[in-house]
Amino acid sequence: MRTLSPPTAPRQAPVARATTRHPLAASFALAIVSSIGTTACSPADRADEAESAVEEGGVRLAEGIDATGLRERVAQFAPVEIGFDASLLDERGRRAVKALVEASDVLDDIFLDQVWSGNRALREELATAGGPAAEAARDYFSIMYGPWDRLDHDRPYLAVGPKPPGAGYYPEDATREELESWLEAHPGHRKELTSYFTVVRRAGDGFEAAPYSETYGDRLEQAARLLREAAGLVDNRTVARFLQARADAFASNDYFDSDVAWMRIHDNLIDPTIGPYEVYEDNVFGYKAAFESFITLRDPAESERLERLVAHMPELEAALPIPDEHKYLDRPFTSPISVVTEVYAAGDTRSGVQTLAFNLPNDARVREQEGSKKVMLANIIEAKFDKILRPIADLLIDPEQVGEVDFEPFYTSVLVHELAHGLGPDYVTGSDGLTVNAALKERYSAIEEAKADVVGVHSLATLAARGEYSEEFLRRVYVSHVASLFRCVRFGVTEAHGEGCLIQFNWFLEHGAVVPDTTSGRFRVDLERIRAAVSDLAHEFLMLQATGDYQGTGELMERYGDMPAVLTDAIARLDEVPVDIRPTYLVKEMMESW
Numbered sequence: 001m002r003t004l005s006p007p008t009a010p011r012q013a014p015v016a017r018a019t020t021r022h023p024l025a026a027s028f029a030l031a032i033v034s035s036i037g038t039t040a041c042s043p044a045d046r047a048d049e050a051e052s053a054v055e056e057g058g059v060r061l062a063e064g065i066d067a068t069g070l071r072e073r074v075a076q077f078a079p080v081e082i083g084f085d086a087s088l089l090d091e092r093g094r095r096a097v098k099a100l101v102e103a104s105d106v107l108d109d110i111f112l113d114q115v116w117s118g119n120r121a122l123r124e125e126l127a128t129a130g131g132p133a134a135e136a137a138r139d140y141f142s143i144m145y146g147p148w149d150r151l152d153h154d155r156p157y158l159a160v161g162p163k164p165p166g167a168g169y170y171p172e173d174a175t176r177e178e179l180e181s182w183l184e185a186h187p188g189h190r191k192e193l194t195s196y197f198t199v200v201r202r203a204g205d206g207f208e209a210a211p212y213s214e215t216y217g218d219r220l221e222q223a224a225r226l227l228r229e230a231a232g233l234v235d236n237r238t239v240a241r242f243l244q245a246r247a248d249a250f251a252s253n254d255y256f257d258s259d260v261a262w263m264r265i266h267d268n269l270i271d272p273t274i275g276p277y278e279v280y281e282d283n284v285f286g287y288k289a290a291f292e293s294f295i296t297l298r299d300p301a302e303s304e305r306l307e308r309l310v311a312h313m314p315e316l317e318a319a320l321p322i323p324d325e326h327k328y329l330d331r332p333f334t335s336p337i338s339v340v341t342e343v344y345a346a347g348d349t350r351s352g353v354q355t356l357a358f359n360l361p362n363d364a365r366v367r368e369q370e371g372s373k374k375v376m377l378a379n380i381i382e383a384k385f386d387k388i389l390r391p392i393a394d395l396l397i398d399p400e401q402v403g404e405v406d407f408e409p410f411y412t413s414v415l416v417h418e419l420a421h422g423l424g425p426d427y428v429t430g431s432d433g434l435t436v437n438a439a440l441k442e443r444y445s446a447i448e449e450a451k452a453d454v455v456g457v458h459s460l461a462t463l464a465a466r467g468e469y470s471e472e473f474l475r476r477v478y479v480s481h482v483a484s485l486f487r488c489v490r491f492g493v494t495e496a497h498g499e500g501c502l503i504q505f506n507w508f509l510e511h512g513a514v515v516p517d518t519t520s521g522r523f524r525v526d527l528e529r530i531r532a533a534v535s536d537l538a539h540e541f542l543m544l545q546a547t548g549d550y551q552g553t554g555e556l557m558e559r560y561g562d563m564p565a566v567l568t569d570a571i572a573r574l575d576e577v578p579v580d581i582r583p584t585y586l587v588k589e590m591m592e593s594w
């Protein structure tokens with residue numbers, strides 16, 4: 001599961017890609033919901049689309065797209081250089097990182113085939129085409145990993161027709177209905193066909209499954225060699241064990257042991273996450289895992305700071321603005337969080353909007369046995385803050401307060417948001433194990449995201465009152481948080497984060513905590529009122545959760561779920577602000593001399 005937001009999500013986010021997915025079940029449910037909305041592609045659709053296309057310099061653009069428009073789409077992604085402190089690595093460490101980056105590129109190449117079987121030929125075609133349309137198309141292809149716009153519900157920008165719902169995992173003309181009815185008639189094949197790690201092909205008048213180890217065999221062997229090379233170079237034994245186990249998994253197609261090994265990595269500097277993970281690309285069933293890689297360095301100082309926050313969790317639970325009977329004071333387990341610097345990323349995560357945090361592994365058996373781990377990519381969060389949140393604040397926050405919007409408080413509130421998911425009731429008070437999620441059903445996600453926001457900020461106020469943070473820092477937290485609400489609702493309020501942000505914004509507006517200036521179109525934060533407004537809203541959310549009040553949750557969402565005109569106008573002024581970043585990784589240059 002990955003987090004793309006905050007601080008950014010796509011302008012028109014496909015539902016399945018823009019949410020933080022907490023329980024695994026929710027991730028599958030979302031993938032399936034999104035697949036229902038995807039039109040099955042037939043060869044006839046493709047021919048129609050191709051005929052209406054516009055040809056520019058040998059590139060066949062989709063209808064309604066021209067070179068300028070495509071250039072504008074590329075410009076939605078602000079270029080940013082991603083560097084890191086190479087002096088942290090000794091000579092062997094550098095060689096290990098180099099091997100890991102090379103292995104990542106191999107997986108990146110596999111991912112291109114996982115998106116679509118036609119990708120490779122299309123990329124070659126684009127490489128030889130000339131003119132401005134070709135150049136923009138090459139750039140956008142390199143961002144989107146294919147001819148469909150991930151910011152625009154996967155609509156094609158090149159004349160290739162709709163994206164096959166089964167991406168490169170299933171036969172292109174196979175529909176979900178056909179696959180489902182075949183599986184019902186052949187239940188003995190269900191396990192292999194619905195495996196995370198197989199592709200599905202036609203066989204006779206039915207289907208068969210081929211393991212990744214066979215389908216991508218040569219490349220996985222090459223990646224395995226590089227992982228073993230890196231394993232021989234890293235000092236940390238737990239990292240070496242993971243890399244060895246992962247290399248074995250590429251051949252055996254069994255990823256369980258290597259996922260367990262990944263969970264057991266500790267006291268390390270080089271922190272690799274590499275393999276088949278997320279299932280978002282599979283819009284047929286949401287089963288097939290895409291290859292990706294995060295090569296990162298653990299930040300010991302940041303991780304320690306985070307651990308200090310984690311150590312306060314019991315007192316933060318006790319300080320929640322609800323009666324004690326609803327507090328979960330003997331919570332047994334919180335999943336570990338680590339803070340890292342991203343050195344390199346490849347495959348699925350590089351496509352479209354860039355990941356800023358992830359929670360892995362996805363395999364429910366491993367999660368049951370080992371828990372899961374949340375990883376925050378600190379330098380990616382910072383890059384998005386600089387390129388997106390700061391420009392938004394410059395346009396929309398009162399000039400006297402805009403200086404309060406700062407990376408440090410913003411970043412701290414992103415961290416406490418993640419921690420705050422682990423605060424408050426998990427179960428409805430007095431029920432026999434009824435989870436809040438089950439009680440609030442489809443209304444849960446938006447309320448839980450908004451709860452994490454306000455309980456997080458409330459917790460920072462609690463810590464400030466105890467002298468852990470200064471009053472000045474807390475002020476900057478409030479203003480930065482309000483600025484981030486504009487960023488959040490900008491991308492649509494039909495998705496859990498966006499909806500949760502809109503409720504907060506309307507609540508703050510109603511309570512005079514955020515004050516619009518109708519002349520300038522900017523907003524001022526009332527620093528006295530916002531304190532109480534945050535705690536009161538935290539109380540509302542927590543009580544709805546504690547009592548499992550499905551109807552009350554609906555009423556709150558209804559009352560605070562409309563876009564006010566001041567907000568619509570504000571969002572309209574953000575047109576020039578980038579939607580996301582387009583990273584260039586400096587490690588590529590550095591490693592030439594390693």
Ligand SMILES: [Zn+2]
Pocket residue numbers: 020417418421449452
């Ligand atoms: Zn969240």
